[in-house]
Amino acid sequence: MTAVPWTTAPAPSPVRGLLRRLAGDSGYVLFSLPLALVGFVLAVTGIALTAGLLVTTLGLPVLAGVLYAARGLADLERLRLPGVLGRPRVRPLYLTPARGSRFWRRVFTPMRDPQSWLDLLHALLRLLVTLPTFVVLLVWWALALTGTLYGAYDWAIPRGPDDQDLSQLLGMGDGTGARIAMNTAIGLFALFTLPLVARACARIQAGLAYSLLTGVAEMRQRITTLEEQKLAAASAEATALRRLERDIHDGPQQRLVRLAMDLGRARHQLAADPEAARRTLDEAVTQTRETLDELRALSRGIAPPILVDRGLPSALAALAARALVPTELVVDDELGRLEPGLESTAYFVVAEALTNVAKHSRATACRVEVARKVGRLEITVGDDGIGGAHLAKGHGLSGIADRVRAAGGTLEVASPAGGPTRIHAELPR
Numbered sequence: 001m002t003a004v005p006w007t008t009a010p011a012p013s014p015v016r017g018l019l020r021r022l023a024g025d026s027g028y029v030l031f032s033l034p035l036a037l038v039g040f041v042l043a044v045t046g047i048a049l050t051a052g053l054l055v056t057t058l059g060l061p062v063l064a065g066v067l068y069a070a071r072g073l074a075d076l077e078r079l080r081l082p083g084v085l086g087r088p089r090v091r092p093l094y095l096t097p098a099r100g101s102r103f104w105r106r107v108f109t110p111m112r113d114p115q116s117w118l119d120l121l122h123a124l125l126r127l128l129v130t131l132p133t134f135v136v137l138l139v140w141w142a143l144a145l146t147g148t149l150y151g152a153y154d155w156a157i158p159r160g161p162d163d164q165d166l167s168q169l170l171g172m173g174d175g176t177g178a179r180i181a182m183n184t185a186i187g188l189f190a191l192f193t194l195p196l197v198a199r200a201c202a203r204i205q206a207g208l209a210y211s212l213l214t215g216v217a218e219m220r221q222r223i224t225t226l227e228e229q230k231l232a233a234a235s236a237e238a239t240a241l242r243r244l245e246r247d248i249h250d251g252p253q254q255r256l257v258r259l260a261m262d263l264g265r266a267r268h269q270l271a272a273d274p275e276a277a278r279r280t281l282d283e284a285v286t287q288t289r290e291t292l293d294e295l296r297a298l299s300r301g302i303a304p305p306i307l308v309d310r311g312l313p314s315a316l317a318a319l320a321a322r323a324l325v326p327t328e329l330v331v332d333d334e335l336g337r338l339e340p341g342l343e344s345t346a347y348f349v350v351a352e353a354l355t356n357v358a359k360h361s362r363a364t365a366c367r368v369e370v371a372r373k374v375g376r377l378e379i380t381v382g383d384d385g386i387g388g389a390h391l392a393k394g395h396g397l398s399g400i401a402d403r404v405r406a407a408g409g410t411l412e413v414a415s416p417a418g419g420p421t422r423i424h425a426e427l428p429r
Contacts, residue, residue: 022195025202028084029130029137032205036130039073039123042066060107067110067120074119074213081214084206090214115216122212129208133201140190140197147187151180259287311336312343312370319351320368324358325383327366335372342429345407346370346379349425352400353381361385361421372429376409379425387419397423 046066053059075091082089095113097106110116262284269277307315313331320329338346350368357366363385371378391401391413400423404411408428415421 018195022198024083025195025198026137026141028080029133029198029201029205032126032130033134035073035076036127039070040127042069042073043120043123060104060111064107064110067116070119070123071110071116073123077122077209078213081206081209084202085210087210087214090218092214092216092220118212118216122209125212126205126208129205133204137198137201140194143190144187144194147183147185147189148191150183150187154180154183256291259284259291262287307343307347308340312338312346315343315347316350316368316370319347319354323354323366325354325361325363325366327354327368330367330369332371335370338377338429342377342407342427345403345409345427346377346425348403349379349400349423350381352397353423356389356397357381357383357385357421360389361387361419363419363421375428377427377429379423379427381423383419383421385419385421387415387417387421389413389415389421389423400425 043066046062046069050059050063050066053062071094078089078091081087092115094115095109097109101109262280266277266280266284269280306318313335316329316331320327337343350370354366354368357363361383363383366381366383369378369380389397391397391411397413401411404425404427410426412424413421414424
């Protein structure tokens with residue numbers, strides 16, 4: 001598949017990108033202080049009210065309200081994190097009360113959610129980090145601005161007869177030139193290091209927020225994803241094993257039983273009727289060849305030699321050539337060799353999709369596209385059949401879905417009634 005050229009936008013200027021980053025980091029740090037103050041006051045006041053009212057039933061609703069308010073501040077902070085960390089926004093899955101729950105069940109729901117307590121902990125602790133970073137960045141901005149512009153307003157600063165400047169204390173002289181040079185040097189140093197200081201302050205604040213508000217949620221989602229992939233892999237392997245057992249039982253095993261019977265009959269016929277024995281042996285030879293053909297077909301479904309020896313493009317070309325429905329194959333010219341596991345999964349997806357096309361689609365034409373993108377491999381199988389394909393268990397596409405999910409990919413099926421059908425898989429690489 002030949003790549004289509006496109007016009008790329010000009011790369012942004014490094015200076016412009018640096019200024020944009022400086023503005024974003026500074027805005028994040030400076031606007032964090034009022035949010036931190038609101039969160040701290042809310043947390044301390046809420047905890048104090050809860051402790052004071054805990055002897056009555058009013059303390060628990062107050063605590064629930066504080067947790068919900070802390071959740072709102074946490075959601076606001078999660079909206080600001082991507083601009084600093086460059087990571088996508090991840091919101092935890094909070095516990096929610098069931099529809100029609102009574103009042104007290106709704107009150108206790110946020111208290112049973114660990115993430116709600118992490119939100120409250122962030123509201124308590126963020127001021128300890130926000131206040132010093134805010135002061136450092138504000139002082140650095142003041143040094144950068146007042147120092148670099150010092151020569152413009154030095155004349156307006158009143159001085160007494162006993163005043164000593166920093167340049168005089170450092171032995172650089174007490175003249176105006178020495179004073180301006182010293183302060184300007186300090187301002188230029190602060191100006192050139194300002195992006196680093198702003199980035200450090202923003203990362204410190206965002207690091208605390210990420211660890212408490214997002215990090216645990218990402219870890220839980222990752223664990224859930226890994227568990228789903230494990231279950232999908234087990235389901236895919238179990239399905240493949242059952243299919244292999246069924247194919248062996250219905251095909252080669254039956255032929256081998258008949259072969260054994262034919263050989264036994266030929267042995268008995270050999271002395272009494274050599275001609276009949278010869279015909280029986282001819283049938284046995286035919287049975288042997290057919291059994292070998294079926295075993296080769298089964299081996300191609302498990303790990304075809306051409307896939308191991310020549311790679312995915314050649315294996316897919318062999319699949320398309322054997323397909324019962326006329327199939328057009330379009331493979332990226334730069335596909336090359338991939339990881340063995342990825343090649344095996346991609347081959348399985350195409351093979352199973354073509355099998356479903358032949359069995360159920362009533363199609364007259366099929367198209368397979370395989371493209372190598374940045375960080376992923378895209379596979380698209382389309383046909384002009386009657387449609388109606390879906391991923392329900394017990395259907396052929398469920399095995400494809402399990403195999404793709406086990407590899408960490410995604411599968412989409414678009415198959416309206418009347419067709420056409422389009423199966424699109426993305427596999428990470």
